Amino acid sequence: MEYSDILFEKENGIAIITINRPKVLNSFRRQTVEELIMAFEAAGQDPNIGVILLTGTGDRAFCVGGDVKEWGPSGYDGSSWIDIGLPVVRLQELIRSVPKPVIAVVNGYAIGGGHVLQVVCDLAISSENAIFGQAGPKVGSFDAGYGTAYLARLVGERKAREIWMLCRQYTAEEALQMGLINKIVESSALMDEARKWANEILRLSPSALKMIKASFNADTDHIHGLTKLAFGALNFFYATPESNEGHQAFIEKRSPDFSEFRDRGENL
Incomplete structure (x- = not known):
């Protein structure tokens, strides 16, 4: 199998799956997610593989979520009522269900959907320069499934609410202290x-x-059922003016203005 967006290697019982889009901080498009799914399925079915490592190319980013170039007028291209055009739910479920331990090897920014990928892995090791965080409410998006409910299991509900409701970024040391990752090492030794x-x-x-x-x-x-419901709702949300404001502000490198949506619920 040839891959364009990822690298898939096997060595001595270990499968190494690497998101290989460093020019866009290893953000994922539909092709990327589909290739990740194929690689995880292949590793899961291979009797010679006992552990899976998930990482990103380079030392700047593990993954920063969905590629904004894939964004269309109503969200990510190819969306249906049950998804957002990117089969990320399937990928998240596969990382959890593959019958082998999956270790996130976080080599830089793990933001947004990329952060959720490391959250659903069984274990996580990071470099000292790794940065963690969620950005959904800043750009008109959210992950109300594993990205919230399961995150709360890892770090506690109060901290999980802070992560999502303030959209701050956290250092590797802060991530370790809150129980988000297992260990920090120098980049060269990761x-x-x-x-x-x-x-x-x-x-x-x-x-x-x-x-x-x-x-x-x-x-x-x-949380499996909640995740399906959440991504279905997210698909509809992407078609609203509120979500569009967040996305356009990100593209235009300005602060979003959500003030007109503060007292309106009908846009959902």
């Missing part, structure tokens, strides 16, 4: 540390790990 963790996992019982992952997921599987 992949070596990720391989070290992967090799520790490879020495463990694969069937036991599969059942442990399924058990952890069972406790939060109700």
Whole structure:
């Protein structure tokens, strides 16, 4: 299988999936997400693979979410009533359901939809220059599924509300302190540390790990239905003037003006 937007490598029981769009800070378009899905499915079905690493090319960004160039008049191109034109729900579900541990190797910015990708991984290791955060309410978007409900399981509901309701960005050290990631290492040692963790996992019982992952997921599987509902609502929201204001402000590099929508709920 040839990939254009990602790199997919296998080495000694480890699958390394890399978002390979460094010129746009590894933001994803539809092609990217579809290739990620194919790679995760292939790694999940390969009996020779025991651990999956997810990272981004370069040292500036892990992933900063959806590529704004894919944006159309009513959201991302190719949207339907149940999605936003990017099969991100399928990707999120696959990362959670693939019967092998998935480690996010965060090598820079993990923002928006890219931040949610590292949230749904089983473990996360970051470089010291990594930056984490959500941006949805600043640009007329949201993730009311795994990006909110599951995030609250990781960092606590009060902190999760802060992350979404203030749209601040957090350093790797702050992320570690709040329980968002597992470890920080120097950028030059990041992949070596990720391989070290992967090799520790490879020495463990694969069937036991599969059942442990399924058990952890069972406790939060109700978020699956919430995520489907949320992305369906997000598709409709993208067609509103309120969402368009956030997106246009981002494109024009100005602060959005949401004041006219403050007391109106009918646009939803």
